[in-house]
Amino acid sequence: MRRQRGRRAAGAACAVALTLVLAGCGEEGYEPSGPFRPLPEGAPPEVGPPTESSPAPAPGDPADPGSGQGGGDPNVVASGLTVPTGLVVLPDGSAVVGERETGRLLQVFPDRSPARELMVVPGVDTGGDGGLLGLALSPTFDEDGLFYAYVSTATDNRVVRFPIGGTPNPVFTGIPRGETHNGGGLAFSTDGTLLVGTGDTGNPALGQDPASLGGKVLRIDVFGRPANAAGPVFSSGFADVTAICPTADLPSTIYAVDESAAGPDELNELSEGTDHGWPTAGGGTIEPVFEVDNAAGGLGGCAAVGTTVFLGTLDGQQVTVVQVDGEGTVSEEPEQLLTGRYGRLRTVVLDGEGALWITTSNRDGIGTPAEDDDKVLRILPPSSTGNSPL
Numbered sequence: 436m437r438r439q440r441g442r443r444a445a446g447a448a449c450a451v452a453l454t455l456v457l458a459g460c461g462e463e464g465y466e467p468s469g470p471f472r473p474l475p476e477g478a479p480p481e482v483g484p485p486t487e488s489s490p491a492p493a494p495g496d497p498a499d500p501g502s503g504q505g506g507g508d509p510n511v512v513a514s515g516l517t518v519p520t521g522l523v524v525l526p527d528g529s530a531v532v533g534e535r536e537t538g539r540l541l542q543v544f545p546d547r548s549p550a551r552e553l554m555v556v557p558g559v560d561t562g563g564d565g566g567l568l569g570l571a572l573s574p575t576f577d578e579d580g581l582f583y584a585y586v587s588t589a590t591d592n593r594v595v596r597f598p599i600g601g602t603p604n605p606v607f608t609g610i611p612r613g614e615t616h617n618g619g620g621l622a623f624s625t626d627g628t629l630l631v632g633t634g635d636t637g638n639p640a641l642g643q644d645p646a647s648l649g650g651k652v653l654r655i656d657v658f659g660r661p662a663n664a665a666g667p668v669f670s671s672g673f674a675d676v677t678a679i680c681p682t683a684d685l686p687s688t689i690y691a692v693d694e695s696a697a698g699p700d701e702l703n704e705l706s707e708g709t710d711h712g713w714p715t716a717g718g719g720t721i722e723p724v725f726e727v728d729n730a731a732g733g734l735g736g737c738a739a740v741g742t743t744v745f746l747g748t749l750d751g752q753q754v755t756v757v758q759v760d761g762e763g764t765v766s767e768e769p770e771q772l773l774t775g776r777y778g779r780l781r782t783v784v785l786d787g788e789g790a791l792w793i794t795t796s797n798r799d800g801i802g803t804p805a806e807d808d809d810k811v812l813r814i815l816p817p818s819s820t821g822n823s824p825l
Contacts, residue, residue: 442600461578469744512792513543513550513811519582519794520619521570522811526577532794533584535566540582540599543597543811544573545790549561550811553599560589564634565612568592568619569678572656574627585621585630592617594631594659601808606660606669611649612638614698616675620652628662629655630669630705632676632691639697639714642672650713652676652691652705663707672721673712677707678782680737680744690724690744693732700732701725702744704763725757735781735796742766745816747783751795754780756816772817777810778802 445722491687513532519541521533531553542551553588559567565587573581573596580598582664583606592610596604598814606629610618613636620632635641635650645668654662654669659669682688682767695713701723703711711721727734733749746755753774760766773780773793781796793812798803 436554452686453777465480466571471696481667492641505546507618508721510812510814511545511600512545512547512809512810512813513541514543514807516550516794516809518796518799519809520566520568520782520796521693522623522782522784522794523570523572523582524784525572528786529794529817530784530786530811531570531582533567533570535568536561538567538586545786545813554810555593556584556597556603558586558588560612562587562588562589563614564617565592568612568617571586571623571629573619574623583621583623585631587612587617592633594621594655596657605659606657606815607631607653609648610653611638611641611647611735613637616650618676619693620650620676622677622679622681624654624681624689625683626656629657630679630681630689630691631655632673634675635673635698635713636675638773642674642713643648643710643715645747650674650676652679654707657706660742670705670711672709672710672713672715674701674713675736678736678747680739682739682741684741688737688739690737692736692737692746693723694732696729699728700734701727701736702734702746702757704759710775719720724759725761725769727751727755729757733779736783738785738791740785745783745785745795747780749779749781749799749801752778752780754783754791754793772814773812777812778808 448675464545515591517537518535519532520535524530530540533540538556540553567586569585571583573579581596585594591612594606596606597603615637616634618632618634622630631653633651641647646784650673652670653667655667676691679691679693691703691705693701702725703723731751736747736748738745742759744757754772756770759765777795778797779802782794784792790813796811797808
């Protein structure tokens with residue numbers, strides 16, 4: 436059973452990690468191969484911080500779920516998209532969302548202004564579970580305007596970076612690619628390092644293989660170099676890490692969601708050198724913080740603030756709200772938001788006003804799309820007051 440966790444000796448893992456396949460880290464973080472070439476990245480994006488001559492759209496007033504407000508659905512800020520997956524909130528309060536199956540990046544606005552196409556990321560292969568999967572903003576976005584993306588090519592999964600309209604340059608390449616379980620979690624931690632969630636590509640043995648980048652959480656710098664001398668692997672023993680969510684106000688707390696077709700999906704708290712057990716059994720245990728059974732699972736996204744974690748569930752068609760105490764255990768009965776209202780819910784991101792940005796995933800070949808799917812939602816959780824989501 437997956438609930439029984441095997442912990443590897445951290446020392447042994449680190450020793451072997453020195454021999455990891457690091458083809459993903461080219462000189463200065465770039466590797467001139469595949470559909471992306473290290474060319475000048477271009478000018479900063481036009482969607483950077485607002486200026487007096489180009490003010491940002493005024494933030495809208497998102498509806499409380501179930502409020503029944505009229506005049507069109509106030510929770511929907513964009514519609515007619517194709518499997519929106521990665522999403523980042525910009526300094527001006529708008530968001531950029533990436534379509535998994537087209538590679539398009541679109542800017543969407545909290546006041547429900549029409550979405551604006553920004554660019555198409557080239558070279559994305561959408562076979563199986565592949566595509567444009569994760570997005571993250573550079574820690575110095577105000578200065579460099581750079582986006583980071585986790586994308587699938589015909590031969591691998593990789594992390595690239597670019598400004599809007601610029602050339603995507605490889606940052607980290609050589610992550611295993613398969614028809615299923617391609618990962619795609621991408622988030623900068625509070626210390627400025629980049630966390631990358633990968634999948635086992637349908638081969639469960641990769642999660643335990645120290646010579647593979649599959650089934651892992653990687654930790655690298657902005658150039659793709661390992662964040663420590665032991666190598667890029669931060670944590671191992673996963674089936675498919677689809678999202679990573681650092682907790683901004685608790686710098687040492689980082690969560691990841693792990694989706695598995697063979698058992699319950701998991702919310703895990705990460706720490707360096709841990710083995711989360713997939714697919715082995717016996718030995719020591721590293722318990723997940725929270726599990727979701729297959730019928731209500733399909734974890735696709737997470738966002739965390741304070742002691743609260745928001746989980747997007749595809750099969751459960753809802754956002755699950757989990758309260759986690761200081762011991763890393765669930766402290767009260769989880770709540771559910773939006774159950775069955777918008778179909779399959781994937782990405783969940785918090786903005787500075789405490790609102791949740793959520794993407795639907797009804798055109799992914801599994802869901803039942805409405806005429807105006809897919810959508811981007813923006814809601815205030817029921818407990819939101821002022822600038823605090825809690």
